[in-house]
Amino acid sequence: MTLRLYDTAHSELRPFEPREPGVVRMYNCGPTVYSSPHIGNFRSFLTADLLRRHLEARGMNVVQVMNITDVGHLTEDDLDDSGEDRMLIAARREKLDPYAIARKYESEFLAAVDALHMRRAQEYPRATDHIPEMIEIIQGLVANGHAYVVGGNVYYSIASFPRFGKLSGKVIEELEEGARIAVNPEKRDPRDFALWKTDDKHLMQWDSPWGRGFPGWHIECSAMSRKYLGDQFDVHTGGEDNLFPHHECEVAQSEAFTEKVPFVGTWLHTRHLLVDEKKMAKSLGNFLTIEQLLGEGWTGHEIRLALLRVHYRMPMNFSRTGLGESRAFLTRIQECRARLLRIAHGQEAAGTDDATIVLRDAESAFGEALDDDLNIAKALAVLSGLVSDVNAMQPSVESAQNALALFRRLEDWCGCVGDEPDVAAEVGGVLWGGKPDDPRRQSLLDKTAEREAARKSKDFQAADRLRDEITAEGFKIVDTPRGPRLEPL
RNA sequence: GGCGGCGUAGCCAAGUGGCUAAGGCAACGGAUUGCAAAUCCGUCAUCCCCGGUUCGAAUCCGGGCGCCGCCUCCA
Structure with missing residues (x-):
């Protein structure tokens, strides 16, 4: 069986084939670093991490890039009364300059990445370090007629890209109806989106062919994915909210600029999670960060498992109860491995049972579960069955050692097994x-x-x-x- | 208003036409233990409702009800 993934662009499970055999190029929509990353962000990042680990377990070489959005993305709606965007508001609130804010939360994000046992991506490009790359694409889009300049602003023309809406399944004609965007008379079409904006009040500004300003909200991902992964690559992940308009706009920008189709082979979107049955929001007081949960005494593995154990496309409710269940699950595995260690070290009587077949079948079933669109729940059931089987055995020393090695491989494979307990x-x-x-x-x-x-x-x-x-x-x-x-x- | 997802035991959650509906947690009975812990054995669901298709449906179709998401910065 080969890996099948649900591709949003096609709304179906499809066999996964990288463009270059053996090499997978993956881009993950990363954090916006003007506040603490929350557990919802990490459900999406962990899904990407699980995919990366599984691809690597299957012998692929994965090139992973996750962007750090450190530009406050300003749209008309972002503006509050004083004309500031969120990064600015955060800067004032914390009496720091916007770059300092971004670095602070970037560090916090990376600390959480490590705490949750995520593999580090090869690159974490910052948007502010890639303004020239963005300008290059915008210039190209203006030159080939997909964008137009009005004063110091550059807009992408939806009308120039007939496929707009295909990824998300939106019918463009009907977008207008629900739109809450204030009509901007500069735009030829209200659904056109900004590539470059000029605004004196924006703290972060750069020189450009259209004057001092800042990039639009979607261009950074087109520019940075192209720089590190090429014009076309294999997987693009993000939360479900990114599907429209963000990813839709990325496709429009990238494909119109490079004239290569498709921009992305497989689009993977993770569903939002709920906290205690409700959408997570600061106003509801259920806004949880990794830092906070670690502070409550939950381990990285427990948090990781609690966020990952439900399939990424299913609605999921996050709760302390769920964390407790994750803890119980991990403890059970620990007990099993501790016994195996005692047997392997001669501290407990070894038996004569041969675990070869049990181990081989479990490993194979585990891989098949993940091949099935990262069905982690099924994989964890296999893991649990393995624990039961091993517990019911009186394994030989060799079988105990082989079982211990399998647990280590499975931890490497999904990060949800936990570390080996200390040898008594x-x-x-x-x-x-x-x-x-x-x-x-x-x-x-x-x-x-x-x-x-x-x-x-x-x-x-x-x-x-x-x-x-x-x-x-x-x-x-x-x-x-x-x-x-x-x-x- | 448009588009989409979900609804399986007390809780979490597999299963997308067919042997007895995975697995975990909790609970209960038993083994083991001085008592425990861990472990083992056993018990514990006909799948939101109604109708239809079929020899046969949790699984397909239609209609409800409920919850959620996107359409606007958001993973």
Whole structure:
């Protein structure tokens, strides 16, 4: 089975074939860095990360580019009473200049990327570093008749591009009806969109053939994808809201400029998530950031899994309950792997069961699930079945090692399996499952030995009291035929 | 007004014409344990409603109801 992806442009599942065999060029619509990235942004970014990992697991070489939008995109509607855009408002609110704001939130974004175990893209181009590339395309569009200049402004002419609306399935004639854009008399058609604008009040300005101004809202992606991936590339991802007008405009700009079709092979759009059944909004107080969740004590893997475990095209509700379920899922895998490690290290009796077939079938089913339009829910079910199968076995040392290797491969494949637990250390008949350098290690081991002695003399009251003390230190004590084991709670 | 998506057990969620409707969490019964934890075994749904097509539908068609998204900066 080969990978099939749902391509928005065709509204159907299609076999995925990169233009150049073995190499996938992918562009992801990235964050706008004038505020903290929120978990909704990351559902989209994580979908891209999962696709990248799966392609790499399938032996592809993936060139991934994610833009950093650091230009406040100004439209007529963006303007508030004082004529400022959002970047400006943020700058004033935080008493920083707009570049400083952008850098601050860019760092925050990248920190979250790492925290969620996402692979770093090869490039994170900033819009403000690519003004000349944008100007080049705008000039080309003016020259070939797809754009026109009015004063210091340049507009894209929808009428010049008959395919406009094809990607999103919009009927252009009907767009007008619902449009809430104020009529701009400069435009030949109200649906034309800006490529370059002049506005004295805009803080970020650059020289251009049309005077000092700033780029329109869609041109950066056309310019930066072209620079790093070429005129045509394989995958373009984004949130569902990007479909129209943003991606539609990108297609119009890029295809009209390069005269190469198609601009993008596969369009992938991630659905918005809801938080506690409602759309996430600052006004509702349900606006969640990665930083915030990490602060609540959730791990990167838990957050990642909670955001990724529902198929990317399905509506998804994000909640603390969901995070808790993710934690339980990961803990179950950890327990399984810890036992395998003990067997592999001779700390627990090995059996004679051969896991070869179970492991092979699980790995194969896991890959097939992801081949099916990144069906992560199905893949996680396979993973869960693997845990059950392995738990029911008495594996040989070799099978335990092979199973451990498979878990590591699957973590590499989807990032939702978690890290391998620390190898327990045997100290004086007690298995220590905590960090090797935990300062409390000796005192906890002593206390465990003391409890063991109490148990042997049937003084269970004393034994339970000692266990409570150990629990209070954040460790649980597990009795096994080979002796007690200490594990972090 | 236009376009689109979703509705499966207490919760999350697979399954797009056909053996007994995956899997996880929770719950319950049992094994194991000094008691626990973990683990194992077992129990737990006829698929929003109505009508139709079919030998046969959660799966296809029509009509409802409900929730959501895009059409405007937004992942």
